Amino acid sequence: MDVDLIYILDDEAGEPELHIRGDLHKYLIKVRRHKEGDEISFRSREKIKILHRYKVESVEPRSAELRLLSSEEIEVKSKKPLHIGWCIIDTNSIEKVLPSLCEIGIERISFISCERSQRNIKLDFKRFQRIMEASMQQCGRSSYIEFDTYKNIDEFVEKFPATNVFDFCDETLSDYSDIKTVLIGCEGGFSAKEKELLSSLKRFRLDTPMVLRSESAVLAIASKIVL
Numbered sequence: 001m002d003v004d005l006i007y008i009l010d011d012e013a014g015e016p017e018l019h020i021r022g023d024l025h026k027y028l029i030k031v032r033r034h035k036e037g038d039e040i041s042f043r044s045r046e047k048i049k050i051l052h053r054y055k056v057e058s059v060e061p062r063s064a065e066l067r068l069l070s071s072e073e074i075e076v077k078s079k080k081p082l083h084i085g086w087c088i089i090d091t092n093s094i095e096k097v098l099p100s101l102c103e104i105g106i107e108r109i110s111f112i113s114c115e116r117s118q119r120n121i122k123l124d125f126k127r128f129q130r131i132m133e134a135s136m137q138q139c140g141r142s143s144y145i146e147f148d149t150y151k152n153i154d155e156f157v158e159k160f161p162a163t164n165v166f167d168f169c170d171e172t173l174s175d176y177s178d179i180k181t182v183l184i185g186c187e188g189g190f191s192a193k194e195k196e197l198l199s200s201l202k203r204f205r206l207d208t209p210m211v212l213r214s215e216s217a218v219l220a221i222a223s224k225i226v227l
Contacts (some may be wrong), residue, residue: 004032006041006140009133012051013042018066028099035059044129048142049075074143078105082179082226085163087114088121088188089214097215098128099135101145104222108146112156112183115191121134125148140150156183157201165203166221167195172207176225184221186214 008028012018020028028034034056042052051074054066084101086094101109113126125147132144150156157163163181168189183198185201190198206212206220 002094005137007051007137008040008042009045009048009137011044011046013044014047014050014068014071016068018042018054019069020064020066021062025062029059029064034064036201040066040141043142047223048144051142058120070155074142076140078226080105080226081107083108083110083160083181084218084221084222085110085112085150085181085183086158086218087112087184087190088117088123089186091121091123091173093213093215094123095131097219098131098145100219101222102132102135102141103139104219105141106145106222107143108148110148110150110156111152112153114153114186115194116188117186125226126167153183154188154197157197157207161201163201165198165201166217167198167203167205169203169205171204179225182221184214184218210223 010018010023027221028040034040036056036059038056040054040056042054043050044052050071052071053069056064056068057067058065072195082105084106086109128147129144136144150159160181163183164179165183167185184202185194204226206217212220
């Protein structure tokens with residue numbers, strides 16, 4: 001951990017005393033230079049909405065003792081929930097933008113196997129969670145992005161018929177306030193068959209002459225809708 005954190009995720013958070021060792025001790029004491037008397041915030045994964053404030057009681061070369069001062073439910077999340085249906089792309093590209101999507105406040109991402117999605121892509125949701133946790137501790141967010149998968153666009157649209165579709169079309173939007181679910185294609189866009197399937201849904205594009213990569217489109221659209 002080499003950046004300042006708003007809070008620390010620790011499964012022992014909420015206990016009357018915390019005994020800090022190892023990498024966390026190195027970060028808090030040697031990197032962040034916390035000392036006796038300092039107050040530090042913690043959350044636990046099990047009850048992540050509760051923020052615990054601790055006071056550093058003593059510092060040793062390889063350990064530190066912290067005492068619980070207060071525990072209060074403080075939920076930090078976006079004021080506007082957004083659900084993204086995202087046609088599967090390379091996982092490295094997903095992982096690069098996942099921290100930013102977490103900071104923006106995306107509530108849910110559904111990964112969809114589209115006709116132009118790369119094959120044999122395995123989504124590692126446990127790794128995604130670790131990436132999210134690093135972002136959450138830095139931005140203060142107190143909820144995880146929900147992940148799920150759909151085997152094709154047809155299945156996704158059947159479940160979410162009010163989806164708005166980001167696509168190459170004539171329509172640009174000036175008001176994004178009503179969008180709760182948005183579908184974004186993979187590299188190369190939607191196939192002819194998928195376009196036919198989506199023809200009855202509301203479609204839009206961004207007001208730019210440039211062709212965006214899928215991950216760039218996700219970030220741009222999420223920012224416009226949520227922030």
